[in-house]
Amino acid sequence: MPTDATAPNTPMESRTALDAPLPYVARLQQRPLAQVTLVVIHCTELPDLATAREYGERVLYPDALDPERGTGNSGHYYIDRDGEVQRWVPEDRIAHHVRGHNPHSVGIELVNRGRWPRWLDAAHQAMDEPYPDAQIAALVALLGHLRATLPALRDIAGHEDLDRDRVPAGDDPAVTVPRKRDPGPLFPWAEVLAAVPLRRTGAA
Secondary structure, eight states: OOEEOOTTTOOOSSOOOEEOOOTTGGGSOBOOGGGOOEEEEEEOOSSSHHHHHHHHHSOOBOOSSOGGGOBOBOOSEEEOTTSOEEESSOTTBOOBOSTTTGGGEEEEEEOOOTTTTOTTOGGGOOOOOOOOHHHHHHHHHHHHHHHHHOTTOOEEEEHHHHOOOEEEOSSOTTSEEESOOTTOTTSOHHHHHHHSSOEEOSOO
């Protein structure tokens, strides 16, 4: 049952995040909050929050001694289209959400279809679902909360800024497509950056 998140755990001023910890959260590596320097913006590339939860709960990294007690991929926070915010992993745990940057970052996932369900098809690379105003307002509030409670947080990036690998397309292996495109071309970077004291890093 989700509960109100508290500090770092401090509630956001405009909206309280609901704590909905993943089943394996206690097995994720701990870290000091001062280690967090970066926020990474993702979109789920899935149809809804419930489907994202199913993906987040999947064990992808089995424990060597007990394969059923591993961990999976997820962000720390998820923001639904209506602005509801859930915290699945606390900031003092390392979540698996972006290659090469997990130890020092917090991942925020925005519910958005992205390229679902044919993520890597060359003919299906358009990301045409807009981000609702309520979702972006909740994101800005969350970013303000994180900036106020994580002492070293200074930078923000999109997943696409940090993972630029290209892979063979699922429908035409002779063509390559971006492995990650989120949050994509419709994400309102100018609006978000104007509202929060973070600098974008990694953008081409």
